[in-house]
Amino acid sequence: MEEVTEATPVNLASEVRLPSLAVLPFANIGSDPEQDYFADGMAVEIITALTRISGLFVIARNSSFVYKGQAVDIRQVGRELGVGYVLEGSVRRGGDRLRITGQLVDAVSGAHLWADRFEGDLGDVFALQDRVAERVVAAIEPTLQLAEIERHRQGRPERLDAGDLLLRASALEHEFTADSMAAALRCLEQALAIEPGYAPAMAAAAYCHAQRHFQGWAPPSGAVCAEALRLAKRAVELAPNDAQVLWMAAFAVWNMAGEGRERARELFGRSLLLNPHSAMALTLAGWIEIVCGNQGTGREMLARAQRLNPRDPRSWLLSGAMAIAAVVDEDFARAASWAEKALVQNRRFAVALRVLAVALVKLGQPERARQVVQELLAIEPELTISGFLARIPMPVEAMARTYAKALGVAGLPQ
Template sequence: MIYAFGTCILDADRRELRRDGTPVAVEPQVFDLLLVLLAARERVVTRDELHDTVWRGRIVSEATLASRIAAARAAIGDSGAAQRLIRTLPRKGVRFVGEVRETAPEPAPPLPDPSHEAGPAARAEAPPAWPAAGTGGGLPGLAVLPFANLGGDPAQDDFADGITEEITTALSRLSGLFVIARNSAFAYKGQPMDVRAIGGQLGVAYVLEGSVRRSHTELRITGHLVDTASGATLWSDRFEGALADVFALQDRVAESVAAAIEPTLQSAEIARRERAAPARLDAYDLLLRAQGLIGTFTAESLAAALVCLDEALALDPLYAPALAASAYCRAQMHFQGWAQPDEEAAAAAERRAWQAVERAPNDGQVLWMAAFAIWNLAATERARARPLFRRALLVNPNAAMALTLAGWIEAMCGDTAAGRAMVARAQRLNPRDPRGWLMSGAMAVAALVDEDYPAALRWADLALGQNRRFAVALRVLVVACGRCGQPARARAAARALLEIEPDLTVSGFLARIPMPLERVARIYAAGLSAAGVPE
């Protein structure tokens, strides 16, 4: 069914929402909430009904429910103050009150039959129902195949299906990824799985497959991310938990899988595009190349990344992911001291960050990248970065980098308990994240703000063990070593810091880096100066 209301069109079958003709990224639970309200718009929907339909009988907190209703309003251009479309009736429930027009969707193309008697080679040669992955400049596609029930207990079929659905939902929140709908993927349930043939039939570059096994009171879940072109396994992991806590286990597995797969897919896409070596790069190719350069994290690679992003924006000036990545890259150069002070360049990067937010207000990655850039580069509106981080985490609460950077900023603002909790969640979600040095660095900053210098030293050492060029961790190390009675090591760390940023001065650092707490600014100034950093 297709619902049209105001300036929005919601396609229930395709699970797509458009506003003013532009696609809107919507968290799956928020989309489900909109569907329920639209279908029952002639009456008030109670909170119990929402628990039953959106959360499948699980009771969630009032704060969670309120946040999803707020996100639904934001997605369709409504607000809690206006309530033009979604109205809350105190102690009764919620109702969709806008004028709605319903139309039937156009028939979808038929899905190829995965149980066809022809062999894998014959099936692979047949024309796919969708364009083959990797042949154009579109987003990479992924299908979550039904998890196999290896225990033989039919009662575990529902659990295996539930795990598959939860992971599909969590992955659909990721930016820069197209996830095949559940119904299409479930057509392969119980069928022999040739991932290369499935990749061609569904038009996806990647497949996530897995299994569930029960042993007495324990459940074991395994997952594998496979490249459909080569058949290579890109990621795999195993999760175990008590049968009594099945819902908590489902949530933990889905969250961890989503957090781990995001950086894995990004690396795989970068490598795939490099192997393809297209004669003419499009904006997406250039964005991927820039992301690879940002990950290298040197002064030269970040400068080269900015060139790639400028080229991408020359091809598509309103490409929100490139706008946000450009601003984020400039912010990284700024806090590392790898960019000369340039108010005009900083202002231009801030403008790009806000442009990205305007173009993609429901893209979690765009939001956290823009938020970090605004925090570091804004001349007057730095505080607006914190609500952007919160919005990013509403869209995708499993985004490890959003959690890490938001936690860093919260700690710098003095709320170290909240900041540490965010970073700790990021570490739990993806303990093998290749950007783990950022997480450790954020923990080091939180410890410094708390004046827990031994902990700050330990976290800084951990960050620098992964990335010796991380100036944030080196600064914390300088200060923490001085406070822990290790002046020689503090001076050595200061020399390493000056190798990364030869023009560093204490006054220049304090003028460049946001320091909401004067007390923390004094701690940095005293520690850097005592270790030999010029005034």
């Protein structure tokens, strides 16, 4: 990703329709001059890590650091650097510990979008810088996406280009209903009609097809699977170094590819090499490793995702993955707990409903399990055990048998 190397008021990001961000030098709140080096290093580490986020335009250090030591108006900084968002922070020493704060501000409105505080020992300042940088980046990625969606909603341009349509599709995908997913796909089809080689829209369309597939919101169709896989393959060809394109394509390949699913794990691996701080990529990759029987690897990925972004607005996906891990371990009380946690955030999440039904049967609560199956059938009226097992990848045979038997007890038709 290219960076701006001069402090000019030209917003180069607007030419490529990317959200743009500047990281200001962190303020040294204290009299220790050595802390100044740490504060500067902290900002540089965050800039470096942010450049790994695909779809984000990051202003270079030598442009944002012209504000070092100055009291600034964030909106003025936004105008002067031509950015939509500014990250600022501070470092304070207390004995042998450092306290680092960071906050993300909308440079147009001045609204605070995110803030957090981190503490650590002075023993290894470089490890502390790394840890704070990865946490900040993991939290900023979804925060910026939601902020861009909201900004687009408020602006509502009369004529939509491909980037506008991708944002609109993202907003609809976040609603996570059958109708919103179908509408998101229509937006993405329009985006690709305007710009046929737009890899992010291709990957997002493949991802939407996969979500509709595992939710049961689209009738089984070989043509749909083929189209999702075509979009995923082409998106990867066009944007082989775009981490988000790769994990979206990976999820589509895993759900739609039949015998070719090992390719999905390769794509997840490449995505995480490019951006190891993506909580979403870690969550989905960890989920798949667990389903494949690689519990240790999968749990490490999920634990890292949770550690990086404990307040992720889509943490219901992680809770669902943890519920599946508990089923593999035959710890059904914990499976039910994680599934219920996911459903508090998203009651339409079929993965969590299926886990909860299985867990309740195993815990000797078949009546409650039958109620959950009724919720499943409200989401997918034609759902059957055989149809579910044919559609959802479940490489571990023991897990497939557990689901089949328990869902049958819970009243799901064969």
